[in-house]
Amino acid sequence: MFQKLAIVGVGLIGGSFGQWARQNRVAREVVGVARREETLVEAVACDCVDWATADLLHACTGADFVFLASPVGQIPAICAQIAPVLAPGCLVTDGGSTKGFVAQCEAIFGEKAHFIGGHPMAGGEKSGPCAARPDLFAGATWILTPTSKSDATALQKLRVLLEKTGAKLLETSPQTHDELVAVASHLPHVCAAALVHCPRETQENAPQIEQIVASGWRDSTRIAEGNPEMWRDISRQNRAALLDSLEKFAAHLEEFRAILRGDDAAKIEEWFRVAADERRRF
Amino acid sequence: MFQKLAIVGVGLIGGSFGQWARQNRVAREVVGVARREETLVEAVACDCVDWATADLLHACTGADFVFLASPVGQIPAICAQIAPVLAPGCLVTDGGSTKGFVAQCEAIFGEKAHFIGGHPMAGGEKSGPCAARPDLFAGATWILTPTSKSDATALQKLRVLLEKTGAKLLETSPQTHDELVAVASHLPHVCAAALVHCPRETQENAPQIEQIVASGWRDSTRIAEGNPEMWRDISRQNRAALLDSLEKFAAHLEEFRAILRGDDAAKIEEWFRVAADERRRF
Numbered sequence: 001m002f003q004k005l006a007i008v009g010v011g012l013i014g015g016s017f018g019q020w021a022r023q024n025r026v027a028r029e030v031v032g033v034a035r036r037e038e039t040l041v042e043a044v045a046c047d048c049v050d051w052a053t054a055d056l057l058h059a060c061t062g063a064d065f066v067f068l069a070s071p072v073g074q075i076p077a078i079c080a081q082i083a084p085v086l087a088p089g090c091l092v093t094d095g096g097s098t099k100g101f102v103a104q105c106e107a108i109f110g111e112k113a114h115f116i117g118g119h120p121m122a123g124g125e126k127s128g129p130c131a132a133r134p135d136l137f138a139g140a141t142w143i144l145t146p147t148s149k150s151d152a153t154a155l156q157k158l159r160v161l162l163e164k165t166g167a168k169l170l171e172t173s174p175q176t177h178d179e180l181v182a183v184a185s186h187l188p189h190v191c192a193a194a195l196v197h198c199p200r201e202t203q204e205n206a207p208q209i210e211q212i213v214a215s216g217w218r219d220s221t222r223i224a225e226g227n228p229e230m231w232r233d234i235s236r237q238n239r240a241a242l243l244d245s246l247e248k249f250a251a252h253l254e255e256f257r258a259i260l261r262g263d264d265a266a267k268i269e270e271w272f273r274v275a276a277d278e279r280r281r282f
Numbered sequence: 283m284f285q286k287l288a289i290v291g292v293g294l295i296g297g298s299f300g301q302w303a304r305q306n307r308v309a310r311e312v313v314g315v316a317r318r319e320e321t322l323v324e325a326v327a328c329d330c331v332d333w334a335t336a337d338l339l340h341a342c343t344g345a346d347f348v349f350l351a352s353p354v355g356q357i358p359a360i361c362a363q364i365a366p367v368l369a370p371g372c373l374v375t376d377g378g379s380t381k382g383f384v385a386q387c388e389a390i391f392g393e394k395a396h397f398i399g400g401h402p403m404a405g406g407e408k409s410g411p412c413a414a415r416p417d418l419f420a421g422a423t424w425i426l427t428p429t430s431k432s433d434a435t436a437l438q439k440l441r442v443l444l445e446k447t448g449a450k451l452l453e454t455s456p457q458t459h460d461e462l463v464a465v466a467s468h469l470p471h472v473c474a475a476a477l478v479h480c481p482r483e484t485q486e487n488a489p490q491i492e493q494i495v496a497s498g499w500r501d502s503t504r505i506a507e508g509n510p511e512m513w514r515d516i517s518r519q520n521r522a523a524l525l526d527s528l529e530k531f532a533a534h535l536e537e538f539r540a541i542l543r544g545d546d547a548a549k550i551e552e553w554f555r556v557a558a559d560e561r562r563r564f
Contacts (some may be wrong), residue, residue: 121494141493170493183481184495188502191473193557194534198527199465211423211452212403213466213564216505220470223498224561228554235542235550245480246539250532252476257528260517268517272510275475279506282495 002027003087006063007049008056008078010034012124013095014069015048015132020165022047023134026065032129033059043129061085066113068094072237076101079108079115086113091154093118097181098237099145099174106149114154117145117174119181120167138166145174175241182241186234187249190242192224193231284309285369288345289331290338290360292316295377295402296351297330297414302447304329305416308347314411315341325411343367348395350376354519358383361390361397368395373436375400379463380519381427381456388431396436399427399456401463402449420448427456457523464523468516469531472524474506475513 005027007014014032022030032049033056034040040052053059060066060082068075075094086092090113092105102117109115122140124131142162146155162169172180195217199209235242259267287309289296296314304312314331315338316322322334335341342348342364350357357376368374372395374387384399391397404422424444428437444451454462477499481491517524541549 143494168493170490172490176490180490180494184491184499187480188477188499190535190538191477192502192561193554194531194538195470195473196557196561197534198469198530208452208454208458208462209466210564211450212425212462217466217470218564219501219504220474221561221564222501224557226554226558228551228558231554232547232551235554236545236547239542239545243539243542246535246542248480249476250535250539252479253472253528253532253535256472256476257525257532260521260525260528263518263521265514265518269510269514271479272475272508272513272517275478275506276508276510279474279478279503282492282500282503 001025002065002091004029004031004063005065005067006031006033006060006082007067007069008033008059008082009068009070010039010043010048010052010129011069012127012129012131012136013120013122014067015043015046015129016122016134016136017067017069017095017120017165018043018048019046019132019134020137022050024164026161031059031063039129046130046132048129048132056081057085062087064090066090066092068092068096071233072096072098072101073233076104076108079105083109083112088112089114089154091116091158093144093158095120097185097234099177100237100240102145102147102174106147114151116150116155116158117177118158118162119143119145119177122167135166137162140167141170142167143170143172143177145172145177147174178238178241179244182238182245183248186238186242187245189223189226189231190235190246191249192221195221196224283307284347284373286311286313286345287347287349288313288315288342288364289349289351290315290341290364291350291352292321292325292330292334292411293351294405294409294411294413294418296349297325297328297411298404298416298418299349299351299377299402299447300325300330301328301414301416302419304332306446308443313341313345321411328412328414330411330414338363339367344369346372348372348374350374350378353515354378354380354383355515358386358390361387365391365394370394371396371436373398373440375426375440377402379467379516381459382519382522384427384429384456388429396433398432398437398440399459400440400444401425401427401459404449417448419444422449423452424449425452425454425459427454427459429456460520460523461526464520464527465530468520468524469527471505471508471513472517472528473531474503477503478506 010032032043032052064087105115120142292314314325314334325334346369387397402424
């Protein structure tokens with residue numbers, strides 16, 4: 001059992017982890033950190049944490065387990081702030097959706113604390129601590145991104161702990177993680193947004209488009225409604241991998257355009273067949 | 283009331299139209315045409331038609347109303363075959379998902395019959411005459427594509443009739459129809475297929491991709507499972523409009539790649555925001 005678990009950012013992910021940790025007595029004390037007063041009140045009211053504060057250093061002082069569930073862009077700066085006050089050998093992990101900053105955090109903590117990057121692939125329509133559920137991670141994939149610098153004991157401790165949430169653990173390098181989520185999540189989002197841009201420019205046809213969009217279009221573009229600030233940040237944080245997957249995607253599109261231009265019936269069918277067969281595997 | 287309605291192709295669309303026509307006494311006689319013996323038996327068993335035959339000319343002889351629900355590529359050839367046996371002034375319409383062949387059909391019939399292109403945007407997971415429902419078109423959009431050569435009386439007759447199915451009628455030129463469905467339906471299909479091609483090529487990562495694909499990816503790529511032969515034919519029949527929409531789409535993607543390469547936070551956010559706002563209108 002840990003002495004003090006500090007959860008930095010008690011939204012849906014941080015709050016759910018807190019509820020699960022409290023129910024399973026993971027630590028003697030579970031503290032939440034948030035900037036907004038309303039979030040602090042809700043985090044306690046919804047049983048996410050024992051107590052909550054806006055004071056990051058106060059919350060993290062003496063912590064032997066830290067879960068960083070704040071926006072990805074803030075994580076390295078938070079690590080630099082809390083490093084001096086943590087208990088020696090503290091286990092630090094995060095829930096960020098990109099992992100390019102892992103090496104930076106490892107360097108910040110050095111031997112003082114053990115940082116292991118993570119990404120629980122769970123979520124929901126609602127956000128905030130009162131949308132939290134202690135079983136949010138059950139059945140979800142939780143990616144861990146250890147490196148050659150990771151402390152083996154800390155990593156094993158984290159694995160055993162997270163498996164108890166019911167999540168399916170998957171381990172990759174930080175770089176592979178970013179490539180995988182670029183292809184599986186960020187690229188589809190950009191495509192959905194680009195699809196929505198298309199009818200928009202045909203202003204003349206737009207009213208008719210609204211009448212004829214069928215369920216296929218609605219499904220393909222649903223995710224384009226996502227929060228623009230969040231997707232701005234995700235795109236920038238995963239820029240290299242996203243640009244790489246966009247290049248591959250553009251090449252596949254160009255391949256199809258070429259065989260369609262050439263009206264090559266057999267190749268057109270084969271191109272759709274490969275995709276249909278592949279899709280059925282998922 | 284028509285004397286004889288011939289439905290060429292009694293699958294889901296043709297069969298549903300037949301059920302609706304019989305229930306609403308649209309014609310004294312409703313005949314179905316299909317190639318396969320099994321389909322003929324099912325079309326009668328499932329109340330789609332009064333009788334069914336594989337003999338196209340027998341079915342169409344003396345018909346004053348013809349609904350062509352066969353594959354799009356066969357429609358002009360069927361029109362050429364049936365033109366000599368129809369009742370004078372016969373109303374002919376179709377359910378094809380592209381409309382590039384409309385001028386060809388108008389020329390085939392000349393003054394003998396009145397061809398007006400149509401496209402009921404209805405469907406379902408199942409196919410065949412026994413999946414038919416007389417209310418399949420209620421609430422669906424039914425596009426009609428009259429031209430300057432269309433007979434005004436025949437067009438008005440068709441409008442009044444189809445409105446009784448509960449469909450919402452929308453009239454465009456054949457060319458605008460093809461542009462609209464390219465953007466709203468064919469382009470999203472090609473994108474979904476291209477998205478599925480991306481993880482496939484990263485053979486090394488493929489097993490992990492399967493574990494991390496979230497609901498966004500599943501929604502974006504669901505339609506890629508569609509029948510490859512059907513999508514081969516649709517792509518070829520709507521080649522010009524589809525190539526045009528692919529070019530626009532590629533330009534939007536390239537625009538995003540350029541602002542992401544330049545790491546322009548404000549423009550990236552704006553690009554996602556325009557798409558999110560637009561998507562919410564649908």
